[in-house]
Amino acid sequence: MTDTTTPRGFADVFDTEVVGRWSAPGRVNLIGEHTDYNDGFVLPFAIDRRTTVTVGRRDDRLLRISSTFEEGVHEISLDALDPASMSGWSTYAFGIAWALSVAAQHSDSPAFAAAGGDLTTIDLSTARGLDLFVDSEVPVGAGLSSSAALECAVAVAFAELWSIDVNRSTLAAVGQLAENDAVGAPTGIMDQSASLLGQADSGVFLDCRSLDADVVDLGFAAAGLEVLVIDTNVEHAHATGGYVERRSSCEKGAAALGVTSLRDLDAGDLERAEETLDDETFRRVRHVITENQRVLDTVRTLRTEGPLAIGRLLDASHVSMRDDFEISVPELDLAVATAQATGALGARMTGGGFGGSAIALVPAEARAAVEAAVVAAFADAAYTAPTLFTVNAAEGARRDG
Incomplete structure (x- = not known):
């Protein structure tokens, strides 16, 4: 697994002080393919390959992101979050911030309604900007959901640093909204649920209609x-x-x-x-x-x-x-x-x-x-x-x- 005791490359790109590191796993779907967006059943499990996001806090309203797999820095203002202004792999991260900002407008959607979180507590109006550095051991394009691993690592980091008190099912819905409406991929909620709810030696039996999740040995x-x-x-x-x-x-x-x-x-x-x-x-x-x-x-x-x-x-x-x-x-x-x-x-x-x-x-x-x-x-x-x-x-x- 990635050594998360030392930020890999963060100091080479950013001059802010590291405040923490968060990670989320890719997933293998044991069985249940293309059933999630049909409100069906799935049985994925989180895997021991993870995406790690090292974060520094800024004094302005900018989100900036870089990674081990691409030189350069992408940035966006928290005052100008708009999927139309996002492009490339950074959309998976910036899309989470956008989805958090509009989540209350989607409270009646099946995923958010089933999650039961209080979306009125999400307020980014005074949130400070962040520097994000991404390192991943989840293969891209391999069907192991490297995208959800990035989204969920960023989501738990944002939730903690911006004091957003919602449950993990709500964060899964945020991830799905980002992937559907910011990235433009019409996926279901399975990948984010597995990455957020996974437990060691267990699968996540998910009812994609009710979002009831049972841990299965x-x-x-x-x-x-x-x-x-x-x-x-x-x-x-x-x-x-x-x-x-x-x-x-x-x-x-x-x-x-x-x-x-x-x-x-x-x-x-x-x-x-x-x-x-x-x-x-x-x-x-x-x-x-x-x-x-x-x-x-x-x-x-x-x-x-x-x-x-x-x-x-x-x-x-x-x-x-x-x-x-x-x-x-x-x-x-x-x-x-x-x-x-x-x-x-x-x-x-x-x-x-x-x-x-x-x-x-x-x-x-x-x-x-x-x-x-x-x-x-x-x-x-x-x-x-x-x-x-x-x-x-x-x-x-x-x-x-």
Whole structure:
């Protein structure tokens, strides 16, 4: 993990005094893909790869941000927060400040209403500016939600330094608002919830309609299992292309079937859906309906039989994403198939799709063989070499110093 005892590069860029360091994790979604914005169920866990934000307090109203991965400084005034004036990666941070400033105007939205926080306590009119320096060990474009890690590290820092007294579910809603309306990515609330609510050795079973969150013991270590991440190094971007189209298809299907969201449907509605919808929209809807059920089945299985029994559900999830939702790519399919054939109990792509990573649930003694087989398979296919590493379920956003 990143050494957070010494600010990395802050003093090389800023001359303000460091007042603290905050970090937040990326996440792996164990199961439940593209169900979050359909008011459905998800089961992510925070991972032991984090984004750290080192912060200095200013005497004016400027927010300035720099990082280890890009030279230069981005800045914006707290008196001129506007998504139209934001660009590039700094939008994920500045967008949090903007979302906090307008949160009260969104109090009736489902995410804020469910969170139950008192948004009238958020007042940035007298807030002082801050210098932010970002360091991250969450891979960008790998489907591990590097964006939410940055948003949530910044959110907990802002909340503390600006004396904003709201719960973590409200901060998750702030993060979603920033990503939807400032960044322009129509994502659900899963990533921010996992990054803020995660606990060690546990998953976060989230009802994306009510925002009820239950901690579920994963039991991987006790069962001798590891979660192997296979980063295909095929980058994806939520704000463009297929992700937006998939969300539109889901909304189209819900409207045609007369429901508020696809959460209101179950397996008993599939026959009517097939008769009502065009083939493509039907397959999108079928994925969401069956994926919601797979999440529920995974949680039940973890609680009753343990993690050794969930592999078939991970496998079925990948088939659904590949064939019905059509968000996989050949590199992901090869990673999954190779892991399944060489010792994984189950494997699936994770994240929004169109690139990124697959995960494989692997007995510890089989991990080296699975890794070697995947690397060889990619070489044989003349694909870019994948990056492989294991992750553990970790604590959510926190102050580190």
